[in-house]
Amino acid sequence: MTPIAWCLTAGFAGLVLFGFPFAIAIPLAITAALIAADIEPAFLAQAVISGSQQFSLLAIPLFMLAGELMTAGGLSQRLVDFASTLVRHRTGGLAMVAVLAATVFSAISGSAPATTAAIGGILIPAMAKAGYDRAFAASIAVSAGVLGPLIPPSIAFVIWGIVAEQSIGRLFVAGIVPGLTLAAGLLVVCYVHARRNQVPRLPRASIRETWTAFHRAKWALGSPLVVLGGIYGGIFTPTEAAAVSCLYAVLVGLFVERLLTLRALPGLIARAMKTSGMVCAIIAVSTGFGILIAQEQLATRFAHWMAANIQEKWLALAALNIAFFLLAAVMDEIAIMVILGPMLIAIATRFGVDPIHFGAIIVTNVAIGMAAPPIGYCLFIGMALSGLSLARISRAIWPQILVMLVVLFLTTYIPEFALILQPAAR
Template identity: 85%
Template sequence: MTAISWCLTAGFAGLVVLGFPFAIAIALAVTAALLLADIEPAFLAQAVISGSQQFSLLAIPLFMLAGELMTAGGLSQRLVDLAGTLVRHRTGGLAMVAVLAALVFSAISGSAPATTAAIGTILIPAMAAAGYSRAFAASIAVSAGVLGPLIPPSIAFVIWGIIAEQSISRLFLSGIVPGLTLAIGLLVICWAHAKRNKVPRLPRASLAETWAAFHQGKWALASPLVVLGGIYGGIFTPTEAAAVSCVYALVIGLFVERKLTVPALPGIVASAMRTSGIVCAIIAVSAGFGILVAQEQIATRFAHWMADSIEQRWLALASLNIAFFLLAAVMDEIAIMVILGPMLIAIANRFGEDPIHFGAMIVTNVSIGMAAPPIGYCLFIGMAISKLTLGQISRAIWPQIMVMLVVLFLTTYIPGFALMLQPAGR
């Protein structure tokens, strides 16, 4: 490896270990590599501008804003109330409410942290009061949040679609079956936990309560139909759908639910901007990183080495999943996709992987990383809501992690599992 290659790999890794934010670590590694290569450092500024001017990137802040508006506008509470009337009387019913509410909210926000925050804020205290251990309540909210990147529209699929230059709409479809399968697995865990710990059931909702919950929750239920119906009906693109989702959430919150106020809007927008700014900064500075990686042929050389060392496709995919899972436990998931994207794509091409199936595998692994100890984003949100330590939630979440790994196995080795809903002839 050349000095530039060492700078981009070992140099970047060293900066991350020292605690530098990922965007700054990437920028410093690229700047050092440019100086070594005697390239004008202004190249980085040009790469940042070009890397941040992709139309599809607009979907990221817009979907994050839509999630914030839905939560502040009371639609997440409506989803919880509706799910409660359907399953609260069953064994593990209140925990199941968290999973079902997260399933629908995921189709609004496209974000694991947003889903965990929206559902956890309401249900972690309620589950603790109903007889569940606080650690289990937090672990269910965290693991249900993982549905956010899998159920369309998904910010993670938007990012991967940009990196891999694949259809974002088709990538959205590849996450539905893995997401629903994970939701079913989490429902089983809820039932088993409540059965084993003799958690008392809640009273069954009357028909009047159920009808009232459906009536009050109709606007929340309509949001995914509007967004996804528009995308697959060819009315608007995924990026335009994100804008529609924001307008919908704003109108419903201000004029229908009336829980959203004009004075609160600047704070809501600022919160969404802070979160999306971190993601977009990583993507922008990674444009220069990717160009230098391609110039040094790091990804290509690694793909050739892997193909020469590992002949079996199943073993190569297993190696990638293990490496990805370990990286996701200590590194930002978006950064992994952006930084390792060219290398992953080269490996997929080398082994003849379908790009949509490979994207589903990558995003499923990224989703697990959101809940995997020690630095999964959703874990820290669960800690903040529940007031528990990382260790307490981590000990409670391992059954859910095992279910996630089963879903990852199915997604990896049964292409039809993820590609089941793809349009005919594609």
């Protein structure tokens, strides 16, 4: 390999192993490659500016802010209350509430961490009080939270759309069936756990109580309709939809629910900026990384190597899924998408995989990575909310991980599973 290739591969891996954050390890590896190749260091600054001037990137902080505003404005509590009236009387009903509420909240925030925090903060204590094992309560909040990357609008699909230069709207649609299937699988896990552990059922809600909860939740339920209806109705782009979602959350929180205050807004904005800043920084600096990888033809060479050594398409997809799962256990999922994106796309092209279908495969992997031990983002949120150790939550979450792997298998090997709704996006 050339000096550039060594710096971008072994050099970058070494920095990560020494504990450098990805947003710092990437530019250091690029700088070393530039010095080794005697390229003007200003290249890195130009690449960062180029990588940060993409209109679609605005959707990331805006959707994260929308999730913060919805939670502070009481809309997540309204969703939980309404979902509770629908299923709390069933075996595993309160755990099912977490899944149903997370499904709707995912269509508001587009973020797995935001969904886990919003739903888990309410339901982990409630489930523990109702007789559920606290580790299971945390694990179901974590696994329900990862519906965020699949249910549109999704930040992960926005990032992959930027990396792969594909329609973000079509990618959103590709996540609907996998996301809803995962939600259904999690409902089954809730039922089996509650029945096996003889968790007592809660009383059935009356029709009046259900109607009252629905009436109170109508503004929360209306947000996905406004956002997704606007995108697929051609009224605004996904990025503009993120801004509309923020405006909707502010207006409802301030003037309808009246739980959001002007004094709270700076803190909410700062929290959203802190969360999205690292993601956007990784994407910006990775532009130079991608340019150098393309220059060295690393992605193309690897794709050719796979094609020469793996003849079957199904086997290549299996190898990619296994590699992604192992990488996601020790590496940031966003960094995997951005850094390895060109290589992944080259492999998909080499084996003739539909780019939208491939996007669904990648983001389903990302969703699993958000909950997979040992460094899934949502696991740490579950730890903070429940007060439990990583080991306890990790032991409890494996049934949900198996359900996620089944959804990944269906998404990978049945293209129609992800593409069946595509005519609606055209």
